[in-house]
Amino acid sequence: LEGHAFYPYLSGRDNLILFARYHGAPERARIDELLGTVGLARAARARVRTCSLGMKQRLGLAQALLHRPRLLVLDEPLNGLDPPGVIEVRELLVRLNREEGITVLLSSHRLDEAERICNRIGLIQDGALVREGRLDALLAPPDRQRYRVRTCDDARARQRLAEAAFVAGVAATDGALAVEVAAEEAHRLARWLVEADLDVLELVPWRPRLEDLFRDGLAARGAGEGG
Numbered sequence: 001l002e003g004h005a006f007y008p009y010l011s012g013r014d015n016l017i018l019f020a021r022y023h024g025a026p027e028r029a030r031i032d033e034l035l036g037t038v039g040l041a042r043a044a045r046a047r048v049r050t051c052s053l054g055m056k057q058r059l060g061l062a063q064a065l066l067h068r069p070r071l072l073v074l075d076e077p078l079n080g081l082d083p084p085g086v087i088e089v090r091e092l093l094v095r096l097n098r099e100e101g102i103t104v105l106l107s108s109h110r111l112d113e114a115e116r117i118c119n120r121i122g123l124i125q126d127g128a129l130v131r132e133g134r135l136d137a138l139l140a141p142p143d144r145q146r147y148r149v150r151t152c153d154d155a156r157a158r159q160r161l162a163e164a165a166f167v168a169g170v171a172a173t174d175g176a177l178a179v180e181v182a183a184e185e186a187h188r189l190a191r192w193l194v195e196a197d198l199d200v201l202e203l204v205p206w207r208p209r210l211e212d213l214f215r216d217g218l219a220a221r222g223a224g225e226g227g
Contacts, residue, residue, distance in 0.1 A: 008049035034062040053080030115210040148206035149177040152199040
C-alpha cells in the first residue's frame with residue numbers, strides 16, 4: 001500500500017469503478033459497500049490528489065478487496081494513519097478474517113500492532129526467520145510460566161535462580177527479573193528466593209510482548225553467530 005497506483009485526477013469512487021472493470025466485475029453496489037467498510041463513504045467523490053496518505057491507505061484496501069480475495073497480502077497498511085485510522089484499519093483486518101474468512105498476510109515493523117492483529121507470526125531479521133508460530137503459544141507456552149520478580153538484591157537473585165534446576169530462564173528486564181519456570185514448579189520460586197535470604201518485593205505472572213520475543217530471537221541468533 002506504500003506506493004499507490006491511483007489516477008490522481010479521478011475520485012476515489014471512480015478509481016474503484018475503473019479497477020473493478022479491470023477485474024471484470026464492475027459491481028457498483030460492491031464499490032459503495034467497500035467505501036463504507038474502509039470509512040471513505042463521505043469522501044468517495046474527493047479527487048485522489050487531494051486525499052491524505054491515510055485516506056489513500058484505506059482506498060488501497062478497498063481496491064485490494066474488489067475481487068473478493070481469499071488471501072490478502074498487505075505491506076505496512078498502517079503507515080500514515082492517525083490513531084483513529086489505525087484502530088479502524090486494525091478492526092477491519094480482524095473482521096475480514098473472522099467474518100469473511102479472508103487470510104491476511106501482514107508485513108509490518110510495528111510489533112505492537114502486529115500483536116493486536118495477528119494470531120500467527122513470523123519474526124524476520126536480516127532475511128532469516130528467527131521465530132514462527134501461533135502468537136498465544138509463543139507468548140504463553142502451556143508448559144511454562146513466566147514471572148516478573150523484584151527482590152532486595154536482583155543481581156544476587158539472578159545468580160541464585162540460575163542455579164535452580166526448575167528455572168528454565170532468567171533475564172533482566174525493565175528494572176526487574178523475567179523468570180521462566182516449568183508450570184508445575186512455579187510454587188517453588190518464592191521459597192527458593194526466601195531460603196537464600198532474599199526479600200521478595202514483587203512476584204507476579206508476566207506475559208511478554210512480541211517485542212520481547214523479537215529481542216530474545218536477536219540475542220539468540222547473535223550468540224549463535226558469535227559461537
